[in-house]
Amino acid sequence: MGRAPCCDKANVKRGPWSPEEDATLKSYLETHGTGGNWISLPQKAGLKRCGKSCRLRWLNYLRPNIKHGGFTEEEDNIICSLYSQMGSRQVSQWSLIAAQLPGRTDNDVKNYWNTKLKKKILVGKISLSIKNSSTNAPPASVTNIPTIPCSTSPILYIPKAETESTVTFSDHYSLTQSSGAFPTLSDAGYEPVISSTTQNWSQNHFQYSSFPGIVDMSEFRASSMNSHIVSPSQEGSTMSDSSSLAMDNKGLSLPSTHGGPEDVGILMDSELGFPSDFVNELLFQDRESEVAANCFQYFADFGYVDMKPQGLNEGVTNQY
DNA sequence: AAGACTCTCAACCGCGACTCT
DNA sequence: TAGAGTCGCGGTTGAGAGTCT
Incomplete structure (x- = not known):
């Protein structure tokens, strides 16, 4: 027996958001906030959308100060460094990385990694191997990672995990x-x-x-x-x-x-x-x-x- | 010029975690 | 304490744009 759907899929619109829907959602959220409940939000806002879809649209696109495209070399370095430390299955990996990149969303970082950054990294006329993890240690906290301004050597330091x-x-x-x-x-x-x-x-x-x-x-x-x-x-x-x-x-x-x-x-x-x-x-x-x-x-x-x-x-x- | 192929990224999906009653 | 409801995440999909042949 599967989990109950989060919304009535037959009665919600799917696919790309129209400018009108964007405006409606943005206006509602700027006025009322989420009210702590995304599921009921679309009905209150007059949108025929799933609450999860509204949340995603807001977080990834409509939210203020979102940056799209054009990742800088410094951002590349940060993503690579954090990814290599965390591995590919770290819970909250993308959101943690995105948290270090102001204006970037986890979806953006994930897409960028999967479509562009991996290619950049994989350049080289050499064969490759993949190393698995060295440790069961808890993931290093990334909240305190200092980054060095580009004018200096672009070093990113990952704090020590406990073990x-x-x-x-x-x-x-x-x-x-x-x-x-x-x-x-x-x-x-x-x-x-x-x-x-x-x-x-x-x-x-x-x-x-x-x-x-x-x-x-x-x-x-x-x-x-x-x-x-x-x-x-x-x-x-x-x-x-x-x-x-x-x-x-x-x-x-x-x-x-x-x-x-x-x-x-x-x-x-x-x-x-x-x-x-x-x-x-x-x-x-x-x-x-x-x-x-x-x-x-x-x-x-x-x-x-x-x-x-x-x-x-x-x-x-x-x-x- | 047009069809095939490739790439990008917004959006969807399912699931684990968390919260509330 | 259990179960329902919700949140937030990573993985995946697919439409449309861009490029190649």
């Missing part, structure tokens, strides 16, 4: 350590560098500058014009000219020896066989270097799917 520790380095990269189970960069002998931009942050907020054996892949991206671009939400439709597989976080169920169902970040394997993190544009250049060895071990613990570009390897190789 996690996170080191942030380069402009976009961080490593999260869960309950001391994985080596950190400081384990490898690197001291944290406290950036001048971090002076108001907690002393736990470390920024690492550069690491031998790890290179910034963003430089590669510019030259990766023959990349395989994937729209995971529409996989299959956009890949007709490529042997690459469309993958997203929900597309794989990876075994984890460390718990958590959420996918956090995405690992790739370069053509050279070195692990990399394409979300954060870092390539572990040298397996043998001290840091890379530690980090590689860190990633290797998770297992990953290795996908080779067409011509190098047919199909998908699991490396669990």
Whole structure:
């Protein structure tokens, strides 16, 4: 037995809102507010709409100060950083991310991620793998995330969860350590560098500058014009000219020896066989270097799917 | 020029969480 | 405490616009 419908679907209008309906809803809400009940609101306002539809229309379109389209690079960075921290199945993920972007709605952020941002991220003539979660730790609170003005290095710091520790380095990269189970960069002998931009942050907020054996892949991206671009939400439709597989976080169920169902970040394997993190544009250049060895071990613990570009390897190789 | 294909995003859906009685 | 009603979320759909062939 299913749940009772929220409204009489036979007697409500569906589909796009007309300007008149918008005006009616906006006028009513500006005068009366929601009255704490969206379900009864359309009847009071004289609209033949479902209450949920009214709520959605207001929140996503009519509400004051809503911004549409034209996401900035800074907003891109914030979304990527938060997404990679939260994973794809974090409850309230999109609303939490949207909360960090004034004027943006969760629907906007979600659409933007699914249609544009994933493509930007997935640019690169390298095969990709997806790393699953490192932790069952509670999600980091995002309400206190400081963002650095664009005039400085665009660093976004994610506060530590109770059982996690996170080191942030380069402009976009961080490593999260869960309950001391994985080596950190400081384990490898690197001291944290406290950036001048971090002076108001907690002393736990470390920024690492550069690491031998790890290179910034963003430089590669510019030259990766023959990349395989994937729209995971529409996989299959956009890949007709490529042997690459469309993958997203929900597309794989990876075994984890460390718990958590959420996918956090995405690992790739370069053509050279070195692990990399394409979300954060870092390539572990040298397996043998001290840091890379530690980090590689860190990633290797998770297992990953290795996908080779067409011509190098047919199909998908699991490396669990 | 036109049909096929792709992309975008507003809107809908179902479900878990929450609130109220 | 249980059940009904409602809210708010992520996932998904599909119409229309844009682009390609």
